[in-house]
Amino acid sequence: MTTPATIAASGGQAIDAAPPPDCPLAVRGLTVSYGEKPAIFSVDATFPATAMSAIIGPNGAGKSTLLKASLGVIPRLSGSVTVFGTPIDRARDRIAYVPQRASVDWDFPTTVLDVVQMGLYRKVGLLGRLSGRMRARAQDCLDRVGMADFADRQIGQLSGGQQQRVFLARALAQDADLYLLDEPFAGVDAATERAIIDVLKGLKAGGKAVVAVHHDLSTVRAYFDHVFLINVRRMAEGPVSTAFTPENLNATYGGRLGATHIAEFAQAVS
Ligand SMILES: Nc1ncnc2c1ncn2[C@@H]1O[C@H](COP(=O)(O)OP(=O)(O)O)[C@@H](O)[C@H]1O
Numbered sequence: 001m002t003t004p005a006t007i008a009a010s011g012g013q014a015i016d017a018a019p020p021p022d023c024p025l026a027v028r029g030l031t032v033s034y035g036e037k038p039a040i041f042s043v044d045a046t047f048p049a050t051a052m053s054a055i056i057g058p059n060g061a062g063k064s065t066l067l068k069a070s071l072g073v074i075p076r077l078s079g080s081v082t083v084f085g086t087p088i089d090r091a092r093d094r095i096a097y098v099p100q101r102a103s104v105d106w107d108f109p110t111t112v113l114d115v116v117q118m119g120l121y122r123k124v125g126l127l128g129r130l131s132g133r134m135r136a137r138a139q140d141c142l143d144r145v146g147m148a149d150f151a152d153r154q155i156g157q158l159s160g161g162q163q164q165r166v167f168l169a170r171a172l173a174q175d176a177d178l179y180l181l182d183e184p185f186a187g188v189d190a191a192t193e194r195a196i197i198d199v200l201k202g203l204k205a206g207g208k209a210v211v212a213v214h215h216d217l218s219t220v221r222a223y224f225d226h227v228f229l230i231n232v233r234r235m236a237e238g239p240v241s242t243a244f245t246p247e248n249l250n251a252t253y254g255g256r257l258g259a260t261h262i263a264e265f266a267q268a269v270s
């Protein structure tokens with residue numbers, strides 16, 4: 001019988017070393033340390049194409065670290081990252097990243113439209129002029145997140161949920177193939193959550209891959225196809241229907257969730 005302890009010890013089921021070439025994000029043996037103790041240790045992860053994937057785990061489990069180290073924003077001690085079968089260094093322009101909102105300094109004096117246009121710099125080059133067409137495209141991305149009327153506002157003057165929509169608009173402007181989002185629904189109201197999930201589902205319908213750190217276990221089933229459970233190490237991964245189980249949640253959260261909550265979130269395994 002498989003117990004949470006054995007799942008935790010083995011880090012989930014064994015996986016193939018080589019990811020399929022259409023795999024939007026594959027991580028192998030990724031270890032990151034800020035000090036002596038690794039924040040994530042020897043993590044393997046394989047995210048599926050044209051799907052919405054959730055990265056789930058308790059506070060401090062290494063979720064943000066996994067995203068940032070995958071992107072190369074922070075250095076890794078060891079491990080490799082491939083994006084659509086290509087080493088990450090040659091695939092950066094296919095990725096859009098929305099950081100955890102708490103980690104952004106909102107006091108910088110810039111307008112909403114400027115923030116979205118930053119997503120276009122990679123296309124025009126830092127010294128290139130943003131044409132009227134680019135401006136129109138930024139405006140269109142604001143429209144897609146319901147923020148068209150806020151283009152000239154200072155970013156620091158918006159509510160948390162509005163700022164989150166603007167950063168999603170910037171990611172849309174990049175026209176990427178893989179969207180990485182760190183807790184996109186944290187601290188937003190129900191209307192903004194709805195608006196963001198609609199945009200993300202639209203991306204998936206357009207053949208894109210979405211990988212989001214997600215903290216609300218009650219919406220995993222409604223929003224996501226695939227889950228990756230982490231607590232420093234990989235605890236489990238797979239389709240929501242098979243990997244989002246009470247056993248795996250127990251192992252990942254170390255009993256901190258309580259049996260009632262777990263039964264609520266994950267369907268019982270027969
Ligand atoms: N810049 C940093 N310097 C030192 N320790 C950090 C830093 N960022 C994160 N950590 C630590 O690494 C661990 C994982 O953090 P993080 O990836 O942010 O977790 P999560 O996103 O799952 O809450 C935590 O123990 C956290 O305190």
Ligand SMILES: [Mg+2]
Nearest residue numbers: 063064065100
């Ligand atoms: Mg985090």
